[in-house]
Amino acid sequence: MSPVLVSVIIPVFDGEDTISDCLRSVTSQTHLPLEIIVVDDGSHDATADIVRRLAAEDGRIDLIVQDNQGVSAARNRGLAAASGEWVMFVDADDAFADPVLVEAVVRAGDGTDLDGGGTGLGGDGAGLDWEGTDLDGEGAGPTGEGADLVGKRVDLVGYGVRRRAGAGAAGLRTSEEPRSVEAMIREAQDTVLDTESIAGMVLDESANAVWDKAYRRSLITNEGCSFPEGIRMGEDLLFNVACLSGADRVRILPIDGYLYRCDNADSATRRYLPDKFADLMYVNDELRKWAATSGAPELVAAAEYIRAKNVLSCMQDLHHHDCDLPRRDRLRTARRYRTRVPAVDASGLGGRRRMLCLAYNAIGVLPMFHLARLTGALR
Template sequence: MSIRVSVIIPVYNAGPFLRECIRSLMNQTLRECEFIFVNDGSKDDSKEIIEEHMPLDFRIRLINQNNQGVSMARNAGLTAASGKYIGFVDADDTVEADMFEVLYTRAVEWECDMVISDFESTVGSHSIITDFPLPRCTKLDRGYIRKQLLPEFVKSDILNAVWNKMYRAEIVRKYQVIFPANVALGEDAYFNILFFSVADSAVYIDYCGYHYIATAGSATRNIADQDYFSRAVQVYETRLPEIYASLLDGKTIGELKSERLINTVLSIVHLYFEPSKDMGLRQRYKYIREMVSSRTVKEALPIYFENHYSSSGRYKRMLLEMIRKKVVPGLYLAAAYSRMRNK
């Protein structure tokens, strides 16, 4: 049987969520596909759960390796993949039964190297659909990808995820597109940058089949364990892949990086001034004070003011002024007002 889509699922200690993920894949209406689970040295029962389901569906494959991280797990899956297109699923998420049939059908219909779709994020009892400011159901050519999509990775992270996309395998193999380890911008972003920089075409479809589950209490949501601003500074200061030298001049790159950093700062203000059991108010207040007093914010803020202040809403302009003047009590009150207004 000719494999149309290879789906790569990195697995590390995913036992509590894995069965639901596997069931959603076994329900896929596309039969000509393979589900490559890469067990990245799990210490729980993840391996046994996958083995338990293998006799139930011939499409399930298992690779076991020592723990090397999600990037190396995905790369192992890429090496083993035999499909014409490649997709990704995280082991604690689920997909609609028709997801890979829909993405594959659209890829063939539009003769595209990549298909992009919406996705649903769930945090507790709240769900939201993420969509993108891109033309829908229109073939995006190489010029559009280079001028519109690649710069997006510099100024924001909205396109970073790999699991709401499908990639032509021939491109991945020909240009050796893989996931790098330990990069500030993020492994997913770098994979996408590498792929977008050599892709000739893409299509953004009107479809949502991926369900991203933000696990409550996970390390990525615990502000006591995550130094979000330091990571934002790393991204701000990191050297971009060489493709950008031919796309953007230094001034434009500086403007896009400043936009990303200050928007992150604004998000961190609201995140750290929410009531939290993970970190006391005194610590959170100190964190915000040090952030708005930092060299990088002082460097990026004037550039952001020049390019975005006049087009910002009244509330955002107020926050920007308080950041510039380092009025941390005002930021605290503004964040409290925003929470009350949005209830």
């Protein structure tokens, strides 16, 4: 069997301080058949020169330069150029910590066991620390049903990162001691992707990122998955729900192998962005349309819950230290948010999520504005 080619797509903008470390972490992977597609999204610094120098040392690196169009356009450009069987995304300010990460993803995703045949997925699994994922055992353990995966195509693979509170070198948050590939595969868990499990991933926000997943490229092309361009927030969620809708199951690997940079002050999640509310409402409107089309009440309920959370999140940002709006304008903006989403449908939700939506519907904009300040301080 010929080696499996993996396309690693890295969008970058003004990343001269981090792109070298990122690329060296990818080229150091034990899985050698890689095409590393770096899409320079109109950088003004030396990013392109650094990538060209590293590409001269390693022919697997390919640089694409485009005018600044945003991360979604950069990822779509990378997808158009990709030819690998698997696709993985890396942010230019992050890195692969574990050199066996890609190898583990490919072997588990293709059902390769430790001896080269069969699934190699036995036992009940040893637990999962994929941040935010509510895998409570429903279809998660590749035990009796694990053998059925030998002939089934696994379209989507997720891998987890155990993040510690301390930061490592260069502000990169480090993981625990890496496992062997064999241990990762033994501890793999499967979740059948039905409307209930997908709703759970939307609710706990484990469908919000692409850096912690690997995708079979044929899934992306068959489902016509792409990143919505022109927005800065929430684009990964729409890409993922399109992929999840076309996949049979997700296989989770407890890989301690990704370094996440936690000192990036330019991160869209760490500062007030005037366009954030508009972006999140666009994404949520699309999510609600998708949920309504599915006819699944659990997906509709998930979209409503996320809608309420988005409004609260944007109100929290109005209290962020870099929000320079006068208090009167902050209140006016909060009223605009609430007018856009006067109420959400709490039916179909249970527990604390139902309580949050009922509270959202019950309290006025001024109490919510002050509550956002208190809850934002706890983040």
